[in-house]
Amino acid sequence: MSGPDRPPEALPPGVLAVGLTGGIGSGKSTAAAGLARRGAVVVDADALAREVVAPGGEAYEAVLARFGRDLVGPDGQLDRARLAATVFADPAARADLEALVHPAVGARMAAARLAPRPPGSVVVFDVPLLRPAHRQLLALDLVVVVDCPPELALRRLQEGRGMAEADARSRMAAQPSREERLALADWVLDNSGRPEELEAQLDTLWAELLRRARAGSPPTA
Numbered sequence: 001m002s003g004p005d006r007p008p009e010a011l012p013p014g015v016l017a018v019g020l021t022g023g024i025g026s027g028k029s030t031a032a033a034g035l036a037r038r039g040a041v042v043v044d045a046d047a048l049a050r051e052v053v054a055p056g057g058e059a060y061e062a063v064l065a066r067f068g069r070d071l072v073g074p075d076g077q078l079d080r081a082r083l084a085a086t087v088f089a090d091p092a093a094r095a096d097l098e099a100l101v102h103p104a105v106g107a108r109m110a111a112a113r114l115a116p117r118p119p120g121s122v123v124v125f126d127v128p129l130l131r132p133a134h135r136q137l138l139a140l141d142l143v144v145v146v147d148c149p150p151e152l153a154l155r156r157l158q159e160g161r162g163m164a165e166a167d168a169r170s171r172m173a174a175q176p177s178r179e180e181r182l183a184l185a186d187w188v189l190d191n192s193g194r195p196e197e198l199e200a201q202l203d204t205l206w207a208e209l210l211r212r213a214r215a216g217s218p219p220t221a
Helices: 028-038 045-052 060-067 080-088 091-114 132-137 150-161 165-173 178-184 195-215
Strands: 015-022 041-044 121-126 142-147 187-190
Touching: 015 028, 015 178, 015 195, 028 041, 028 121, 028 142, 028 195, 041 045, 045 091, 045 121, 060 080, 060 091, 080 091, 080 165, 091 121, 091 132, 121 195, 142 178, 142 195, 150 165, 187 195
Parallel strands: 015 121, 015 142, 041 121, 142 187
Antiparallel strands: none
């Protein structure tokens, strides 16, 4: 994901912007859903990526030009499973796909960051491949990392999603390392235990996010 810089004065007042990331199989989506239930506005980079490669999307024609129109199904939609099988087996192809898709996703996320919202709002940017540059692009106030040991993530992918071990390991290797993710973290959610343990951590995190959001809101008359 990439995109143009924004002037700081363009940011909406009193809105807390939070980056949420975690490796595949870490439970990041579970954490995002938990924050949404508590009242966060969640902007999902994966959902935006699906939109930009849908018919009429910003990257649709460019992706077909690079990877072939045989990826189009009878309904006109891109066969994302076939495309994923191609790019995860070829780092150069994956880099090409990211170069086509990430700028469009970045532009949409930057627009979401600038959208007017009520003071005290918490906006969570759910970004699997969060990198240091995204912190500047989205003017993130906080980065939250959902973490678990790699072997636990691997087991979840195999048992929960039915992935073959080789496929799961390939997808894990295509993402930033655990160490790289943790180096970005202002807050770590340890998802190596039971679901209720993660929920308790989300309660603590949400209370802190609300405190920070309200502290940054302008006083009311």
